[in-house]
């Protein structure tokens with residue numbers, strides 16, 4: 702699935718660019734912005750496929766394991782919390798994007814419709830597919846959980862989802878409100894963790910700590926929309 706590291710998309714790692722604010726009930730979004738986190742720069746930033754085929758970022762994986770262990774201790778079935786999709790490279794997303802655009806062009810030909818301007822074709826496409834460079838999955842910090850298999854309504858009705866709504870933020874995970882299965886590891890301070898990890902990898906040191914310990918995660922608050 703594309704290169705594991707040394708990605709084409711470089712992150713600014715600027716805390717000020719974190720998007721926070723859309724609120725629904727007890728939930729609020731705090732989005733992982735691809736241009737802030739960037740693609741993993743070192744192969745070691747991604748979990749080996751033998752451990753997890755979805756290859757999330759090691760920081761997000763570390764936090765996810767702590768969260769699932771807590772859910773299990775509270776009697777929650779961990780099956781819907783397994784990781785269905787994690788890292789997706791910009792290069793791989795570009796392949797998907799081109800493939801779907803070609804499908805759209807061919808469908809118009811088959812239906813005897815005149816060709817659409819490329820700009821209009823892309824606008825239709827963006828409703829269904831993230832444009833290469835635009836998906837939080839490029840960073841490895843966005844996880845689609847197996848809740849995905851329960852569908853739009855089933856996922857929101859599951860006990861695992863109810864547990865996430867109450868507890869995910871304490872482990873540093875924030876929702877993407879339109880998709881109940883999509884959660885992003887993005888607590889305050891995560892960019893400092895990422896900078897420290899990359900510095901350790903650059904200098905050949907072993908990273909000391911990956912995710913922040915749950916009791917040391919600062920409370921994030923939604924910012925009022927401007």
Ligand SMILES: [Zn+2]
Nearest residue numbers: 843844845883
């Ligand atoms: Zn997703």
